[in-house]
Amino acid sequence: MSFIGKDSWLSNQDIKGHGEDETGRPVSPAPSIEGDVNEAEQINVVFPDGEDPVTMTRRDFMRVSSTAAAAGALATTSACQIPTEYIAPLAERPEGFNGGQVMIYNSASADGSGTPIRIRSRGGRPIHIESNPDHPLSGYGITARQGAAILDLYDPDRAQEPLQRVEGKWVETNYGTLDGAVAEALGKNQGKVVFLTGPQHGIAISEAMYEMCAAFGGRHLQFQSDGNTALLDAAEASYGIRKAADYRLGKARVIVGFGAEFLDNFLDPSRLQGGWSEGRNVDSLGGKMARTIVFDSRMTITGANADIRHRVAPRFQEDVALAVLRLVAIKMERSELVTRLQAFTPEAVAETSGLSVAVIQSTASDLLEVPGESVVMAGGVGSSKGLEVAVNLLNDVLANTGQTVHPGRSHQMVEGLAQLKALADDMNAGKVGALVVLGANPVHAGSNLGFKEAMAKVNTIIVANDRQDETGKLAHFFAPLSHNLEGWSDIHSVEGVHSIRQPAINPLYNSRSMLDHLIAWGAITRQGQTNVGGRILSAFTTASKDSKAPAAYHFIRDVWNHRLFRQSTSLGLSDAMAEVLRNGFYDEKLAAPAAPKFLTAATGLLKKAPGGDNLTAHVELMLVPTTSMGDGTGCESNNGWLQELADPISKVCWDNHLSVSMKDARVHLDGARDGDLVKVATRHGEVIVPVVVQPGMKPGVASLGLGYGRTAVGVVGNDVGVDAFKLIPPDGSLLVGANIGRSDDRGHRPLAKIQGEDFLNNTLRPLAPEGILSDWEKLKAVEKKQKAEQQAKL
Incomplete structure (x- = not known):
């Protein structure tokens, strides 16, 4: 390394003599000692640089010098030497730059929720992600995955250069060559192009997709492994809007969930957690809570925090919801509904679900006490169209719609794995000539849907992702995708509120954002004709003249001005954009919309009578996203922080596991204990996985976490756990019947578990203070009385 001047920082290796070292850099001469170290009571240490001498007793001097001698001895031992490091300033220090100054960027998370985040950067490098409390959609917190995304930025397993497959082998190429080849391939497959992504609902990215699809005769499909097609189907049937509702939990006095995991992995968990917490703050609500x-089947954060929790198998949750709806309809004098639901009496549903009649009646009573101030939710794994319609109807009858529940206002829910199955069918039928996968991993998620095999029938496969994952390895062209903190994008998660995703650092590798990839491929001129016109070409042209900002920035600026700012001057547009970058969002401040009318035809999707098919397998198996990995199809699996993050219920990390009830462990697993290996078999596949006997699980229900069993994510995440996607049925459902039993070798795998006990005796050891609302009310009454007495004495 070459050094910059003679005033550069010095390393430990340099301070060993006088004058200059071999590079000509100055080194510090050793200090001198005044006094006899064997006899003098005081020792003076004199420094050659003019600093004041230090006086100490002979005892102190001997203690300090012996420590220094020991350190010197270690330094001369090759096994203990600290490698020489040279500290040099930035190659191009920006004007006025202060390396210790913290820079803050307001942005949005990379997942489908678009949670508002604030990025802290020091020395030009992002170091921390936190919530943006000034954002109108802020829940005053972020999820573990969103916070750990900072580590993904510095992941050395990320893709670093664009690649092209030549004669079956990967060859590094440049963007000029790659972009031309991709544009040509898209043109050759005119009318048969599919763009496949995860959740992408910003107005700029949607505009770019629209222009690309219009130019190449293509279509844009979005999917997420834990997406909920049933919820979207029910929303469309109930309100004519294929979008999820926006829930205002902070305004609700009663919240009822049927399989809903709204504090775990539903829509925007951090915002729902924030709203739920507001409703639990007794002091700020004047004594109300x-x-x-x-009503759920497995232990979750949501169930663990509920005031009242009832265990119900997934196939009976619609029965319970309809029984509650019938009682509410009777009280509200909705005779047509009462007639429609006459079979769902509390007695009939209690018999099928295993609940008591009193539980169903008390739930209806609680909801009826607060009309317009409650929320009823579903949306969990195993949710059905009928259950989702029942929930929508309950909110409508209770006058929650338009108050605490706003149908069609959230853009955060996308299709589930059924979307991949439909696409695989199209590829097999020869309807797809070019497949462009952007920031998604359908091969891993669709391992049981025949997606990988169907890709072999596609002429050209283009993949843009942050690493060559299971899907990227099968592509013909591969383009590195920038991290969320390196590129520009936008997100429109809730109607009327738009968030900007802005970079906090330039790309560390030769990567581009999704929007930059689309613009580059769309703006290529071929045979004198531009593939894509409109704003894509305009942004590309502007960026070619302005090297300070990429095309994605100019594209967002143009779209946002057309749709939101509506500024007629360049100065006005610059000011509006600067304001967005400062705040991280643009709020249209839309007036509260009128509550949409429930479409009575949707009641045709409800069950006709309680009960369901008899369970022919041992258990209903729920394949669930986890708190740390989500669905595990992205880079999360290669994040050491997230692998170390223990499951909030089982406390297990670095593995997925089958959670079963104590009864099922005794009946089906021969009394298995935590860590014993068990075989989980569906009609579609089987895996061997360690078991965790989890108190609180509904007998007859088991759960297995997604996000593990990866083979091409990186050195941290490869071959950790088992791939639960191998168990899903062809329709992509995450709820499937399964038989369970001990593995043939009756093996055992020690689990990395941070907590050894499942129960806390809070009476003997009150480590977690708890109380009930009535106790709080009594305490406040005593405090009020004491204050009054003190005032009287004064």
């Missing part, structure tokens, strides 16, 4: 009632 929102009551949470949950």
Whole structure:
């Protein structure tokens, strides 16, 4: 390394003599000692640089010098030497730059929720992600995955250069060559192009996709492994809008969930958690507290925090919801509904679900006490169209719609794995000539849907992702995708509120954002004709003249001005954009819309009578996203922080596991204990996985986490856990019947578990203070009385 001047920082290796070292850099001469170290009571240490001498007793001097001698001895031992490091200033220090100054960027998370985040950067490098409390959609917190995304930025397993497959081998190429080849391939497959992504609902990215699809006769499909097609189907049937509702939990006094995991992995968990917490703040609500009632099958954060929790198998949750709806309809004098639901009496549903009649009646009573101030939710794994319609109807009858529940206002829910199955069918039928996968991993998620095999029938496969994952390895062209903190994009998660995703650092590798890839491929001129015109070409042209900002920035600026700012001058546009970058969002401040009318035809999707098919397998198996990995198809699996993050219920990390009830462990697993290996078999595949006997699980229900069993994510995440996607049925459902039993070798795998006990005796050891609302009310009454007495004495 060459050094910059003679005043550069010095390393430990340099301070060993006088004058200058071999590079000509100055080194510090050793200090001198005044006094006899064997006899003098005081020792003076004199420094050659003019600093004041230090006086110490002989005892102190001997202690300090012996420590220094020991350190010197270690330094001369090759095994203990600290490698020489040279500290040099920035190659191009920006004017006025202060390396220790913290820079803050307001942005949005990379996942489908678009959670508002604030990025802290020091020395030009992002170091921390936190919530943006000034954003109108802020829940005053972020999820673990969103915070750990900072580590993904510095992941050495990220893709670093564009690649092209030549004669079956990967060859590094440049963007000029890659872009031309991709544009040509898209043109050759005119009318048969599919763009496949995860959740992407910003107005700029949607505009770019629209222009690309219009130019190449293509279509844009979005999917997420834990997406909920049933919820979207029900929303369309109930309100004519294929979007999820926006829930205002902070305004609710009663929250009822049917399989809903709204504090775990539903829509925007951090915002829902924030709203739920507001309803639990007794001091700020004048002594009131929102009551949470949950009907679920497995232990979750949501169920663990509920005031009342009832265990119900997934196939009976619609029965319970309809029984509650019938009682509410009777009280509200909705005779047509009462007639429609006459079979769902509390007695009939209690018999099928295993609940008591009193539970169903008390739930209806709680909801009827607060009309317009409750929320009823579903949306969990195993949710059905009928259950989602029942929930929508409950909110409508209770006058929650338009108050605490706003149908069609959230853009955060996309299609589930059924989308991949439909696409695989199209590829097999020869309807797809070019497949462009952007920031998604359908091969891993669709391992049981025949997606990989169907890709072999596609002429050209283009993949842009942050690493060559299971899907990227099968592509013909591969383009590195920038990290969320390196590129420009936008997100429109809730109607009327738009968030900007802005970079906090230039790309560390030769990568581009999704929007930059689309613009580059669309703006290529071929045979004198531009593939894509409109704003894509305009942004590309502007960026070619302005090297300070990429095309994605100019594209967002143009779209946002057309749709939001509507500024007629360059100065006005610059000011508006600067304001967005400062705040991280643009709020249209839309007036509250009128509550959409429930479409009565949707009641045709409801069950006709309680009960369901008899369970022929041992258990209903729920394949669930986890708190740390999500669905595990992205880079999360290669994040050491997230692998170390223990499951909030089982406390297990670095593995996925089958959670079963104590009864099922005794009946089907021969009394298995935590860590014993068990075989999980569906009609579509089987895996061997360690078991965790989890108190709180509904007998007859088991759960297995997604996000593991990866083979091409990186050195941290490869071959960790088992791939739960191998168990899903062809329709992509994450709820499937399964038989469970001990593995043939009756093996055992020690689990990395941070907590050894499942129960806390809070009476003997009150480590977690708890109380009930009535106790709080009594305490406040005593405090009020004491204050009054003190005032009287004064």
